[in-house]
Amino acid sequence: MEPSAGKLSFLRNVVVRLLLFGLFIVIVRFAYVITLAGESCTIGDFCFFSPSLNLAVPGTRSAALAVRAAASSGSAAVPERYASKDWINGVRFYSSYFQDLIAGGFLSPAAKSLCVETPTGRDVLGLREIGVTDAVGISRKASRPLVMSGEGTRIPFANGTFDFVFAGEGALERSPLPAEFAAEIARTLKPEGFAAFHVKANDTYSFNSFVDLFNFCCNVVKINDVIGFDSSMSHVREIVVKKERYGIYSHSNSISNGKCSVPEYKRKLVRNAEALIEEEPLKPWITLKKNVKNIRYLSSMVDISFKDRYVYVDVGARSYGSSIASWFRKQYPKQNKTFHVYAIEADKTFHQEYGLKKGVTLLPYAAWVRNESLVFEINHGPGEKVQGKGRGMGRIQPMQSSGGFDGVEVEKIPGFDFADWLKNTVSKNDFVVMKMDVEGTEFDLIPRLFETGAICLVDEIFLECHYNRWQRCCPGQRSPKYEKTYDQCLQLFTSLRQSGVLVHQWF
Template identity: 65%
Template sequence: MEPTAGKPNFLRNILVKVLLFGVLIIVVRFAYIVTITGESCKLGDFCFSPENLSFVIAGTGAGVSTSNKAVGSTSTGTSQSDLYRSKDWIKAVHFYSDVFHDLVSDGYISAISKTLCVETPRGEDVLALKEIGILDSIGVYKKASKPLVISSKENRLPFDENTFDFIFSGGDRLDKTAQRPLDLTVSEIQRTLKPEGFFVAHVSAKDAYSFNSYLDLFNSCKLIKSRDIEGYDSSMPLIREIVLQKKVGSEIVIRDSDGNSANSCSVPGYKRDLVRNAEALIMEEPLKPWITLKRNIKNVKYLTAMADISFKSRYVYVDVGARSYGSSIGSWFKKQYPKQNRTFDVYAIEADKAFYEEYRVKKGVTLLPYAAWVRNETLRFEINHDPGKEVKEKARGMGRIQPVKPSVSSGSFNGEVNEIEGFDFAEWLKSTVTEKDFVVMKMDVEGTEFDLLPRLFETGAICLVDEIFLECHYNRWQRCCPGQRSSKYEKTYGQCLDLFTSLRDRGVLVHQWW
């Protein structure tokens, strides 16, 4: 009986050894093809590719926050199969695997983390997460690439609030390949990230301005660390890796660089660095300001020539004292200001009703037919010109606003006098733009700059403006009458220079304009 019982055991051992040997042959073959040669798998080869596998990934339906769903492979076509077996794909997966290994070592992600990769067209980062044992991972993009990436065509990600422990954005994708607006994508990342969860991004923010602009987008997160790492191909030889952590239970409050939440604000250091690199101010009063200031335009160092503005939420140009469309919006800003291929929302603030009609047909420009002022009140708008002449831009005098005084009649002024509604410009600015926006301002308000600018500082609205082109009005030498100064303005060139200097000393990038 004993020999009969031992025979099946002997055969079973032989069979197990044969099976183990076969598995070993397959593993060695796979390692040789993928790791050693880097060649693609053929149909006859003993190797695996992602389309032959099924992964366990996060649920895809709206409202799914804790359940998992097994998504099997689908027929993705020859191009998809070729992609999964390409050298570039394998190289990218290896790169992201190394990245995630470091993040695991630093404690930002673990095997039990629920993870999301945003704006990932091919899903290399998703596969890399799964390869290192973080199985509960999924990617989103406008076009699905199952089983790694699901479709997310709407502005809202198909996940509940506080779903993920870890969210990743690689390859500078938030700005370069995102299908939804940058601020909306950031909002969705913060919504779906759990409190104390981590968001890691690879961005091309090299200069201090673009780096801080990126951080400003994430107002519910705090910076944990930032470092430069080498990319996996020549298109991104060096990239910046940023690690953010979502704050717990804190209200989002706009604060200055010193942590104050009051109206007054301090301009951060990275903006002050731009001011130090700006063109020098004209210290000596020009004898022919209409020539000197016009020529000075070629010396202007635009902010957009010194820093990357890619990571701003919105782009806004505010022309205070716009006059006609061709005065500065059409002739200068549209044609000459370096916009880095960004589309700007344009606001024209003009108190002279003679220019209103032409703005009706200008697309992309919002006209505010009021006078920019320090509070909401009715003002006198005085235009010194001959009423008998045809109203043309060059022939029409520059308007100036004055508070309404009941004792002063319109007949006391030799020109055209109208009443216009003035509005609190600083408060309007605070309600229209945010610190996440890129805001350029041109101000030509016939002396009112000495009222408006202090008000911008008082309310903290000055911190919302990135760059100002300011025409300062003083009793300049007149072109028509050599040796005579204009009697229209009481300020001196020295007072204007003090205004420019004080603005720059406080970190505001302001340029002398004409």
């Protein structure tokens, strides 16, 4: 009997160990699934020996998402990413959001759908979770099986492929080429298709800039404010557009017959500008330094993200360090945008230094109202000596009417139609900042900008108005160069602002 008792004891030990081992496996598997799902699974989801992994995301309609990346890709990092709180919150957010779009008639379960610039694919998964199974995303770096390689400015699909396109997480406003981004979405969208965007267009200026990007193809059909799911975009503006026109995007400025009117949303911004200095400053060279600190820059009041290009035009630039390097590149708030600079300077003594400057295009001419030859006086005020790079550019006149320069040193220069050049260089979808210091010619150029409609292409102007002001060199004496008074300059600034142009006084 002793051998038989020993055998039973051995078998009992084996069974106990097997049961303990099985219990251990159950506990480990349970803990693993709980970690992935974020909460306990239903019996249907808790499949111990399923050939592939089902990811249950609480708060969505289906308990099991059709993502089997762990089994198909063999990557150990994939399930860990899908298990994160950010992933789960993101999928839950997008599932709820797309469900609202279905309820509103902007999306259907049968829609062939694209999510643009989606590095995580949470929005793609949100679409599939609510039954929009024909959905895919693109990003520079592919993330299979949800996201394939592609860019918003070069979408790898044929014309009219999709019924619905989505660009979330501020993808459009982060794009360095928003106009190309918009054009690609319009190209790949079917006629009568919808595109939805999540952006930070919280001010009227940025919203209208967004609308301008799609005017060639689409109408805005829905605007809504949405609470986001993470701190990067805690408040989201939802904008939905419908493709109702089939034109091709162009950079035209859409100014017909030289007519334009500054839109009301820009006029409202003028009311927020700093007050004009109504009393003539006794020391304008000091007033400039003080006034710069008070300027309310447009880019400090609004979001400029939805502009096609960013352009700074310095009319009467003189040397590179005069205002481009010393003021614009150092002080103007650019919102991390890269501006291309056009330096307009007729004085050849300054031309050579511009050849070494990146991002700067020199126009070695004088800004004028026509294309014609001009003469300008080489100015050196009382007590000044004529020096190469220190000489000052004075008044300019057409060749045939230059008799007023008798006895004054003059130089022949080419002039060009500045308003016409501006209309051919920038568009209404560009963000254009201008500084104008043209020795009195502003009284010719500003009316020409209005006459041609080119004024509507400029977002912000820094204007030095030249008048017979008090001289720094000679106390009690006024400048003999200019006939205009300070009151006439103040009238010019006032009329510009009344017309809706955001202009700042520059001394």
